[in-house]
Amino acid sequence: MDNLAGCPYERTCLSARNFSSKRINMSNQAAIHKVLIVGYGVMGKGVSATFAAAGFDTMIKSSRAAELDDLPEGVTAISDLPGAAPDLVIEFVPEDVAIKQKVFADIEAAWPNDEVIIATGTSGMSLDVLSEKLARPELFTGIHYFMPAESTAVAEVMAGPGAPAEVVDAVADAVRRTGKEIVTLYKPIVGFLINRLQHIILHEAYYLVEEGVATPADIDMAARKMLAPRMCLNGLIEQKDTSGLEIHALAQRSIVPELHPIEIPNPLIQDMVARGEVGLSAGRGFYDWDGCDVDRVRKQSSERLRKLSKFLDEEVSEYAPHTKPKTRELKRGQ
Numbered sequence: 001m002d003n004l005a006g007c008p009y010e011r012t013c014l015s016a017r018n019f020s021s022k023r024i025n026m027s028n029q030a031a032i033h034k035v036l037i038v039g040y041g042v043m044g045k046g047v048s049a050t051f052a053a054a055g056f057d058t059m060i061k062s063s064r065a066a067e068l069d070d071l072p073e074g075v076t077a078i079s080d081l082p083g084a085a086p087d088l089v090i091e092f093v094p095e096d097v098a099i100k101q102k103v104f105a106d107i108e109a110a111w112p113n114d115e116v117i118i119a120t121g122t123s124g125m126s127l128d129v130l131s132e133k134l135a136r137p138e139l140f141t142g143i144h145y146f147m148p149a150e151s152t153a154v155a156e157v158m159a160g161p162g163a164p165a166e167v168v169d170a171v172a173d174a175v176r177r178t179g180k181e182i183v184t185l186y187k188p189i190v191g192f193l194i195n196r197l198q199h200i201i202l203h204e205a206y207y208l209v210e211e212g213v214a215t216p217a218d219i220d221m222a223a224r225k226m227l228a229p230r231m232c233l234n235g236l237i238e239q240k241d242t243s244g245l246e247i248h249a250l251a252q253r254s255i256v257p258e259l260h261p262i263e264i265p266n267p268l269i270q271d272m273v274a275r276g277e278v279g280l281s282a283g284r285g286f287y288d289w290d291g292c293d294v295d296r297v298r299k300q301s302s303e304r305l306r307k308l309s310k311f312l313d314e315e316v317s318e319y320a321p322h323t324k325p326k327t328r329e330l331k332r333g334q
């Protein structure tokens with residue numbers, strides 16, 4: 001492993017204060033095998049590699065198709081939509097409503113008589129908004145990948161506002177066959193699941209920093225040494241079952257009303273970005289990264305994640321022995 005002595009993994013922490021659906025025939029979608037990816041950027045390239053490696057018929061549509069010399073093995077690049085309809089189109093064009101809606105319109109116009117599932121690769125846009133102009137919203141879904149898409153273990157698959165469970169399941173099945181574990185969401189919600197959980201924790205963390213209650217280093221130490229290991233072993237919710245819900249219910253009553261309630265992005269972050277303090281790549285964020293080798297730090301981080309994921313795969317079962325997780329039926333009052 002790289003030795004990063006002197007380069008902040010031994011970091012200097014800056015002062016806290018500076019800081020419905022139509023009926024559709026699912027027989028085709030039950031086994032997706034032909035996938036078209038629109039947009040050959042970071043995500044398009046990574047995701048196309050996962051489908052090709054898993055044996056899917058995988059195409060990339062890019063205006064630069066003829067020039068691309070770094071295509072993943074098994075991926076075909078095309079500059080125009082093909083005559084025969086794919087089973088699934090995933091768009092990875094820039095995060096802009098108009099650009100994405102134009103891609104969807106072109107797809108629907110190309111194969112009006114085929115049941116082509118469209119998936120947006122957005123990470124933060126509303127699927128309600130993105131689907132507004134679709135002729136067939138019942139075939140619209142979202143897939144949320146994490147970087148690097150080739151190797152991260154989990155992806156999220158979410159229903160668009162009109163998509164029935166069968167369509168979501170068909171997409172989830174296809175992505176699962178590329179080797180990912182899938183979070184399946186049957187209703188559209190901005191941010192999918194993982195980013196929503198991450199942002200609610202960060203929202204509170206930024207508040208504690210802003211108020212001078214805790215330093216970023218203390219928050220990160222608590223995350224590394226306590227929250228994250230416990231989550232790795234017992235998840236979030238199973239851990240509460242294990243330790244007992246009585247104390248937890250009492251703690252909910254005393255702590256939840258005291259959490260930071262403001263529903264706007266924390267100005268601390270907005271101000272830091274406006275000043276150019278965007279983190280590692282700029283040499284300064286919550287930590288002082290001046291003089292660090294950006295690539296080495298990122299490489300070490302992804303290598304550690306790979307090793308940890310391997311350990312968790314091999315050593316930690318998904319649920320405690322003999323437990324049967326309750327699923328969707330759990331509602332208030334039950």
Ligand SMILES: NC(=O)c1ccc[n+]([C@@H]2O[C@H](COP(=O)([O-])OP(=O)(O)OC[C@H]3O[C@@H](n4cnc5c(N)ncnc54)[C@H](O)[C@@H]3O)[C@@H](O)[C@H]2O)c1
Nearest residue numbers: 038039040041042043044092093094095121122123145147
């Ligand atoms: N990068 C990430 O970490 C990440 C993670 C999850 C989701 N996403 C989402 O994935 C999508 C793409 O992000 P990215 O990081 O790959 O962006 P990127 O800028 O690397 O790639 C976008 C690509 O789309 C191409 N493009 C633009 N308009 C096009 C069009 N009309 N038809 C075909 N290609 C077109 C561009 O030339 C570029 O190659 C965004 O919606 C983003 O939010 C990104």
